Every structure is written in C-alpha cells, then in structure tokens.
Amino acid sequence: MTDLPDILLVPVDGSRNANAAATYAVRLADKLGVPVRLLFAFPESPLDMFGWPGEGASRKDLEHFSPEGFEKLRNSYSKTAFDAARKAIGETSVSVEEKTIAGEPAKAILDHAGGVTGGMIIMGRRGLSQVKEILMGSTTQRVLHHAKCPVLVIR
Numbered sequence: 001m002t003d004l005p006d007i008l009l010v011p012v013d014g015s016r017n018a019n020a021a022a023t024y025a026v027r028l029a030d031k032l033g034v035p036v037r038l039l040f041a042f043p044e045s046p047l048d049m050f051g052w053p054g055e056g057a058s059r060k061d062l063e064h065f066s067p068e069g070f071e072k073l074r075n076s077y078s079k080t081a082f083d084a085a086r087k088a089i090g091e092t093s094v095s096v097e098e099k100t101i102a103g104e105p106a107k108a109i110l111d112h113a114g115g116v117t118g119g120m121i122i123m124g125r126r127g128l129s130q131v132k133e134i135l136m137g138s139t140t141q142r143v144l145h146h147a148k149c150p151v152l153v154i155r
Contacts, residue, residue, distance in 0.1 A: 004032055005150065006118030011039045011109050011139070012085040017124025019088035021154040025122040026089045026096065035095035038085050039112060040078040041105035046070050074100065106142035113149050121151045 008025045012018040022038060029036045078100045089096065101108040113119050125140050144151050 003118070005034060005120035007034055007116060007120070008032075008036045009039055009109075009113055009116065009119050009121045010036055010085070011041065011105065011121070011123045011143075012081045013040065013105075014081040014084040015124060017154065018081070019085055019124075021122050021124040022085040023088050023090075024152075024154050026092050026094050028122070029094045030092065035097065037116075038082055038096060038098045039109060040081045040098070040100045041108040042074045042077060042100055042102060043104075044102040106139045106146075109139070109143055110146050113147060116149075119149050121147060121149060123151070123153060125153050125155050 008029050010018075010022050010025045012022055022036070025036050078098070082098045086096070099112070101112050103111065109121065109123075113121055121143060123140055123143065125138075140153055144153065
C-alpha cells in the first residue's frame with residue numbers, strides 16, 4: 001500500500017492498551033489531517049453475551065434479555081469505553097467519532113473495516129480479557145491475520 005489512510009479506525013474497550021492506541025491514533029490523525037473513528041464491539045444479542053437463561057440465572061441477568069435492557073447495557077458499556085478513550089486522548093482538534101459495532105470483537109472490527117474505503121486500524125496489543133486471549137487467541141492477532149487494510153499495533 002502506498003496511499004496514506006483516509007480514516008483511522010481504533011477499537012476501544014476501556015483498557016490501558018486501547019487508550020494508548022486511541023492517543024497515538026489522534027496524534028497521527030493530526031499529522032495526516034484525517035478523522036478518527038473509535039469502535040466499540042458489543043455482542044449482537046443477550047444470547048451471545050449470556051447464553052441461554054437457565055435455572056441459575058438471577059433476576060438481574062434476566063433484565064438484560066429484554067430489548068430495552070440489552071440496549072441499556074450496550075449503551076452503558078460503550079459509554080464507559082468511549083469516555084476512557086476520550087479522557088486518554090484529551091483535548092484535540094481532530095475529528096473523533098464513536099461507533100458501537102455488533103458481534104464478536106475481531107469479526108465486528110474486520111467487517112466494519114471492510115466497508116470503509118481508505119481505512120487503517122490502530123489497536124492495542126491486548127484488551128481487557130487476558131484469560132479469553134489465552135484460551136481463544138487475541139482479537140489483535142485475528143485482526144492482524146485477516147484485515148484487508150493496514151493495521152498498526154500499539155504496545
């Protein structure tokens with residue numbers, strides 16, 4: 001690739017590494033004169049997040065199975081991740097937008113990036129779920145292996 005990116009896509013989850021990636025992306029975006037889009041991936045449905053409600057499900061867990069309850073949970077989690085990234089970024093003249101995407105994080109990031117012309121993904125090397133990473137492989141690794149656009153990993 002010889003062209004410079006037209007937009008920087010930054011997956012965030014509230015982790016230190018994601019916030020470092022967001023900070024780096026805004027500094028780079030300022031130099032390139034391009035916008036930044038913060039991405040937060042959240043499960044598509046309560047079943048994807050919690051599984052089937054069983055006998056052991058608490059009343060609180062069951063609240064999230066209603067469309068309104070699940071939307072409230074998604075909005076709460078995304079606000080937390082976006083607020084953490086914006087706090088890390090600080091004041092900037094760069095255009096920074098926020099987008100919540102649905103699905104398993106790596107797939108959702110790849111699907112979103114695939115629909116963006118001139119995109120570049122900038123992400124932290126590790127997010128919040130270190131145990132899941134050990135068992136299933138990291139989101140960053142899957143994005144690196146399957147992205148059709150440039151990917152920059154921030155340590």
